[in-house]
Amino acid sequence: MSTTPESATHPSSLLRLLLDERDIVAVATRYCRVLDTKQWDGLAEVFLPDATAQLGNPTELAGLDAITDRIRAALENLDDSQHLVGNHEVTVDGDAGTHRCYLQAQHIRRVPDGSPNYIVAGRYEDRLVRTSDGWRIAHRTLTVMWTEGNVAVVRG
Template identity: 75%
Template sequence: MSAVRDVENTLQELLDERAIVALALRYCKALDTKDWPALRTVFLDDATAQLGQPPMLAGVDAIVTRIREALEHLDDSQHLVGNHEVLVDGDAATHRCYLQAQHVRTAAAGGPNYIVAGRYEDRLTRTSQGWRIAHRTLTVMWTDGNVAVVRS
Protein backbone atom coordinates (compact mmCIF):
# COMPACT_ATOMS: atom_id res chain seq x y z
CA MET A 1 0.00 0.00 0.00
CA SER A 2 2.87 2.37 0.77
CA ALA A 3 4.33 1.96 -2.73
CA VAL A 4 0.99 2.98 -4.27
CA ARG A 5 0.83 6.02 -1.99
CA ASP A 6 4.40 6.97 -2.96
CA VAL A 7 3.49 6.80 -6.65
CA GLU A 8 0.35 8.89 -6.03
CA ASN A 9 2.40 11.50 -4.14
CA THR A 10 5.05 11.61 -6.87
CA LEU A 11 2.38 11.96 -9.56
CA GLN A 12 0.71 14.81 -7.65
CA GLU A 13 4.07 16.57 -7.24
CA LEU A 14 4.70 16.30 -10.99
CA LEU A 15 1.21 17.60 -11.80
CA ASP A 16 1.66 20.52 -9.38
CA GLU A 17 5.07 21.33 -10.82
CA ARG A 18 3.67 21.30 -14.36
CA ALA A 19 0.73 23.49 -13.35
CA ILE A 20 3.05 26.06 -11.77
CA VAL A 21 5.29 26.21 -14.84
CA ALA A 22 2.14 26.59 -16.97
CA LEU A 23 1.10 29.50 -14.73
CA ALA A 24 4.47 31.17 -15.36
CA LEU A 25 3.92 30.75 -19.10
CA ARG A 26 0.38 32.18 -18.84
CA TYR A 27 1.86 35.23 -17.13
CA CYS A 28 4.25 35.78 -20.06
CA LYS A 29 1.52 35.28 -22.65
CA ALA A 30 -0.74 37.77 -20.85
CA LEU A 31 2.07 40.37 -20.84
CA ASP A 32 2.98 39.88 -24.49
CA THR A 33 -0.63 39.91 -25.72
CA LYS A 34 -1.59 42.74 -23.33
CA ASP A 35 -4.41 40.57 -22.00
CA TRP A 36 -4.92 42.31 -18.67
CA PRO A 37 -7.95 40.20 -17.58
CA ALA A 38 -5.86 37.04 -18.13
CA LEU A 39 -3.00 38.57 -16.14
CA ARG A 40 -5.35 39.03 -13.16
CA THR A 41 -5.97 35.24 -13.08
CA VAL A 42 -2.29 34.55 -12.39
CA PHE A 43 -2.38 36.27 -8.98
CA LEU A 44 -4.36 36.01 -5.78
CA ASP A 45 -6.58 39.06 -5.20
CA ASP A 46 -4.40 40.07 -2.24
CA ALA A 47 -1.08 39.23 -3.90
CA THR A 48 2.00 41.39 -3.43
CA ALA A 49 4.85 42.05 -5.81
CA GLN A 50 8.25 43.70 -5.90
CA LEU A 51 8.87 44.37 -9.59
CA GLY A 52 12.27 46.01 -9.75
CA GLN A 53 12.72 49.50 -8.28
CA PRO A 54 9.16 50.63 -7.55
CA PRO A 55 7.80 50.20 -4.04
CA MET A 56 6.03 47.02 -2.94
CA LEU A 57 2.76 46.55 -4.78
CA ALA A 58 -0.22 45.29 -2.76
CA GLY A 59 -3.23 43.69 -4.44
CA VAL A 60 -3.81 42.36 -7.93
CA ASP A 61 -5.16 45.73 -9.10
CA ALA A 62 -1.90 47.49 -8.22
CA ILE A 63 0.17 44.73 -9.84
CA VAL A 64 -1.81 44.73 -13.10
CA THR A 65 -1.82 48.55 -13.23
CA ARG A 66 1.98 48.69 -12.80
CA ILE A 67 2.59 46.10 -15.52
CA ARG A 68 0.04 47.68 -17.86
CA GLU A 69 1.65 51.11 -17.49
CA ALA A 70 5.07 49.59 -18.27
CA LEU A 71 4.01 47.66 -21.38
CA GLU A 72 0.97 49.31 -22.94
CA HIS A 73 2.91 51.90 -24.97
CA LEU A 74 5.21 49.26 -26.53
CA ASP A 75 4.81 48.00 -30.08
CA ASP A 76 5.71 44.51 -28.90
CA SER A 77 7.35 42.49 -26.16
CA GLN A 78 8.55 38.94 -25.76
CA HIS A 79 8.99 37.47 -22.27
CA LEU A 80 10.89 34.18 -22.19
CA VAL A 81 11.25 32.16 -18.98
CA GLY A 82 13.27 29.05 -18.26
CA ASN A 83 15.26 27.04 -15.74
CA HIS A 84 12.17 26.57 -13.58
CA GLU A 85 12.67 25.38 -10.02
CA VAL A 86 9.47 24.38 -8.21
CA LEU A 87 9.14 23.18 -4.62
CA VAL A 88 5.68 22.10 -3.46
CA ASP A 89 4.66 21.70 0.18
CA GLY A 90 0.98 20.80 0.34
CA ASP A 91 -1.05 23.81 -0.79
CA ALA A 92 1.96 26.14 -0.80
CA ALA A 93 4.83 26.29 -3.25
CA THR A 94 7.83 28.30 -4.33
CA HIS A 95 8.91 28.89 -7.91
CA ARG A 96 12.04 30.45 -9.33
CA CYS A 97 12.94 30.97 -12.97
CA TYR A 98 15.14 33.11 -15.15
CA LEU A 99 13.73 35.54 -17.69
CA GLN A 100 14.72 37.56 -20.70
CA ALA A 101 12.26 40.16 -21.87
CA GLN A 102 12.62 41.97 -25.19
CA HIS A 103 10.78 45.29 -25.42
CA VAL A 104 10.19 47.01 -28.77
CA ARG A 105 9.06 50.54 -29.57
CA THR A 106 10.00 51.50 -33.10
CA ALA A 107 9.51 55.26 -32.55
CA ALA A 108 11.91 55.45 -29.60
CA ALA A 109 14.77 57.90 -30.13
CA GLY A 110 18.05 56.01 -29.85
CA GLY A 111 16.86 52.64 -31.12
CA PRO A 112 13.81 50.37 -30.89
CA ASN A 113 15.02 47.60 -28.55
CA TYR A 114 15.55 47.13 -24.82
CA ILE A 115 16.26 43.79 -23.13
CA VAL A 116 15.82 43.00 -19.44
CA ALA A 117 17.23 39.79 -17.97
CA GLY A 118 16.71 38.56 -14.45
CA ARG A 119 14.78 36.15 -12.32
CA TYR A 120 11.33 35.74 -10.85
CA GLU A 121 10.93 34.31 -7.36
CA ASP A 122 7.38 33.41 -6.38
CA ARG A 123 5.38 32.16 -3.44
CA LEU A 124 2.23 30.39 -4.61
CA THR A 125 -0.99 29.11 -3.08
CA ARG A 126 -3.23 26.31 -4.34
CA THR A 127 -6.81 27.57 -4.78
CA SER A 128 -10.00 25.97 -6.05
CA GLN A 129 -9.12 27.53 -9.45
CA GLY A 130 -5.56 26.16 -9.41
CA TRP A 131 -2.22 27.63 -8.38
CA ARG A 132 -1.97 31.41 -7.99
CA ILE A 133 0.94 33.71 -7.17
CA ALA A 134 0.75 35.15 -3.65
CA HIS A 135 4.00 37.12 -3.99
CA ARG A 136 6.37 37.76 -6.90
CA THR A 137 9.81 39.32 -6.76
CA LEU A 138 11.53 40.41 -9.97
CA THR A 139 15.28 40.79 -9.66
CA VAL A 140 16.89 42.48 -12.66
CA MET A 141 20.34 41.00 -13.33
CA TRP A 142 21.29 42.95 -16.46
CA THR A 143 19.87 45.10 -19.24
CA ASP A 144 20.94 45.97 -22.77
CA GLY A 145 19.79 48.45 -25.38
CA ASN A 146 17.86 51.69 -25.28
CA VAL A 147 16.15 52.27 -21.93
CA ALA A 148 14.03 55.01 -23.57
CA VAL A 149 12.00 52.18 -25.14
CA VAL A 150 10.35 51.39 -21.81
CA ARG A 151 9.94 54.97 -20.64
CA SER A 152 6.58 56.44 -21.59
Protein backbone atom coordinates (compact mmCIF):
# COMPACT_ATOMS: atom_id res chain seq x y z
CA MET A 1 0.00 0.00 0.00
CA SER A 2 2.79 2.45 0.65
CA THR A 3 6.39 3.34 0.38
CA THR A 4 7.94 3.45 3.81
CA PRO A 5 10.66 6.09 4.26
CA GLU A 6 13.87 4.83 5.87
CA SER A 7 13.16 7.13 8.84
CA ALA A 8 9.98 5.19 9.62
CA THR A 9 11.79 2.23 11.18
CA HIS A 10 11.06 3.35 14.76
CA PRO A 11 7.79 1.81 16.03
CA SER A 12 6.17 5.19 16.72
CA SER A 13 7.21 6.46 13.27
CA LEU A 14 5.84 3.32 11.64
CA LEU A 15 2.55 3.69 13.55
CA ARG A 16 2.27 7.34 12.45
CA LEU A 17 2.91 6.28 8.82
CA LEU A 18 0.25 3.55 8.99
CA LEU A 19 -2.28 5.96 10.49
CA ASP A 20 -1.48 8.54 7.81
CA GLU A 21 -1.98 5.93 5.09
CA ARG A 22 -5.31 4.91 6.59
CA ASP A 23 -6.43 8.53 6.85
CA ILE A 24 -5.49 9.25 3.23
CA VAL A 25 -7.45 6.23 1.99
CA ALA A 26 -10.35 7.48 4.14
CA VAL A 27 -10.25 10.79 2.22
CA ALA A 28 -10.68 8.86 -1.05
CA THR A 29 -13.56 6.88 0.44
CA ARG A 30 -15.19 10.02 1.85
CA TYR A 31 -15.06 11.58 -1.63
CA CYS A 32 -17.08 8.65 -3.01
CA ARG A 33 -19.65 8.88 -0.22
CA VAL A 34 -20.09 12.62 -0.78
CA LEU A 35 -20.65 12.08 -4.50
CA ASP A 36 -23.11 9.22 -4.07
CA THR A 37 -25.13 10.98 -1.35
CA LYS A 38 -24.98 14.36 -3.13
CA GLN A 39 -23.91 16.05 0.11
CA TRP A 40 -21.78 18.59 -1.71
CA ASP A 41 -20.73 20.48 1.44
CA GLY A 42 -18.78 17.36 2.41
CA LEU A 43 -16.25 18.14 -0.31
CA ALA A 44 -14.75 20.66 2.14
CA GLU A 45 -13.64 17.61 4.15
CA VAL A 46 -11.89 16.22 1.07
CA PHE A 47 -10.26 19.19 -0.71
CA LEU A 48 -8.29 22.23 0.40
CA PRO A 49 -10.15 25.51 -0.23
CA ASP A 50 -7.59 26.38 -2.95
CA ALA A 51 -7.32 22.86 -4.39
CA THR A 52 -7.04 22.25 -8.11
CA ALA A 53 -8.38 19.35 -10.16
CA GLN A 54 -8.57 17.91 -13.62
CA LEU A 55 -11.66 15.73 -13.62
CA GLY A 56 -11.70 13.81 -16.87
CA ASN A 57 -11.05 16.74 -19.18
CA PRO A 58 -8.05 19.01 -19.78
CA THR A 59 -9.58 22.06 -18.10
CA GLU A 60 -8.00 22.64 -14.69
CA LEU A 61 -10.46 23.63 -12.01
CA ALA A 62 -9.17 26.09 -9.41
CA GLY A 63 -10.67 26.23 -5.93
CA LEU A 64 -13.19 24.20 -3.97
CA ASP A 65 -16.16 26.10 -5.45
CA ALA A 66 -15.13 25.30 -9.04
CA ILE A 67 -14.52 21.65 -8.17
CA THR A 68 -17.87 21.40 -6.38
CA ASP A 69 -19.70 23.08 -9.27
CA ARG A 70 -18.18 20.65 -11.81
CA ILE A 71 -19.02 17.57 -9.73
CA ARG A 72 -22.51 18.80 -8.95
CA ALA A 73 -23.25 19.52 -12.63
CA ALA A 74 -22.14 16.00 -13.56
CA LEU A 75 -24.07 14.13 -10.87
CA GLU A 76 -27.00 16.27 -9.66
CA ASN A 77 -29.51 14.95 -12.22
CA LEU A 78 -28.70 11.27 -11.76
CA ASP A 79 -31.17 8.96 -10.09
CA ASP A 80 -28.27 7.24 -8.37
CA SER A 81 -24.53 6.60 -8.55
CA GLN A 82 -22.03 4.27 -6.97
CA HIS A 83 -18.34 5.18 -6.93
CA LEU A 84 -15.99 2.36 -5.95
CA VAL A 85 -12.24 2.80 -5.39
CA GLY A 86 -9.52 0.25 -4.82
CA ASN A 87 -5.86 -0.69 -5.27
CA HIS A 88 -4.76 2.28 -3.17
CA GLU A 89 -1.12 3.33 -3.32
CA VAL A 90 -0.08 5.86 -0.70
CA THR A 91 3.19 7.62 0.04
CA VAL A 92 3.78 9.95 2.94
CA ASP A 93 6.66 12.35 3.42
CA GLY A 94 6.09 14.45 6.53
CA ASP A 95 3.03 16.62 5.94
CA ALA A 96 2.81 15.80 2.22
CA GLY A 97 1.42 12.71 0.58
CA THR A 98 0.42 11.14 -2.68
CA HIS A 99 -2.41 8.76 -3.41
CA ARG A 100 -3.32 6.76 -6.47
CA CYS A 101 -6.23 4.38 -6.88
CA TYR A 102 -8.47 2.85 -9.49
CA LEU A 103 -12.14 3.70 -9.69
CA GLN A 104 -15.29 2.36 -11.22
CA ALA A 105 -18.36 4.57 -11.13
CA GLN A 106 -21.86 3.44 -12.04
CA HIS A 107 -24.25 6.22 -13.05
CA ILE A 108 -28.01 5.61 -13.20
CA ARG A 109 -30.67 7.81 -14.76
CA ARG A 110 -33.81 6.95 -16.62
CA VAL A 111 -33.57 8.50 -20.07
CA PRO A 112 -36.04 8.41 -23.00
CA ASP A 113 -33.84 6.22 -25.20
CA GLY A 114 -31.54 3.42 -24.18
CA SER A 115 -30.22 1.91 -21.02
CA PRO A 116 -30.28 3.85 -17.74
CA ASN A 117 -26.66 2.82 -17.02
CA TYR A 118 -23.32 4.43 -17.74
CA ILE A 119 -20.03 3.20 -16.26
CA VAL A 120 -16.79 5.15 -16.03
CA ALA A 121 -13.54 3.43 -15.05
CA GLY A 122 -10.21 5.07 -14.46
CA ARG A 123 -7.79 6.24 -11.83
CA TYR A 124 -7.43 9.09 -9.38
CA GLU A 125 -4.01 10.57 -8.69
CA ASP A 126 -3.82 12.94 -5.74
CA ARG A 127 -1.40 15.24 -3.98
CA LEU A 128 -2.41 15.75 -0.35
CA VAL A 129 -1.31 17.85 2.58
CA ARG A 130 -1.80 17.39 6.29
CA THR A 131 -3.87 20.19 7.84
CA SER A 132 -5.06 20.83 11.38
CA ASP A 133 -8.33 19.16 10.27
CA GLY A 134 -6.63 16.11 8.75
CA TRP A 135 -5.44 15.20 5.26
CA ARG A 136 -6.90 17.16 2.34
CA ILE A 137 -6.43 16.89 -1.41
CA ALA A 138 -4.40 19.75 -2.90
CA HIS A 139 -4.70 18.43 -6.46
CA ARG A 140 -6.69 15.57 -8.02
CA THR A 141 -6.39 14.20 -11.53
CA LEU A 142 -9.07 11.85 -12.85
CA THR A 143 -7.90 9.83 -15.84
CA VAL A 144 -10.73 8.03 -17.61
CA MET A 145 -9.49 4.68 -18.89
CA TRP A 146 -12.74 3.33 -20.37
CA THR A 147 -16.48 3.81 -20.38
CA GLU A 148 -19.44 1.59 -21.16
CA GLY A 149 -23.14 2.15 -21.56
CA ASN A 150 -25.45 4.97 -22.49
CA VAL A 151 -23.59 8.31 -22.35
CA ALA A 152 -26.97 10.11 -22.44
CA VAL A 153 -27.29 9.15 -18.76
CA VAL A 154 -24.66 11.76 -17.81
CA ARG A 155 -25.55 14.37 -20.40
CA GLY A 156 -28.27 16.97 -20.23
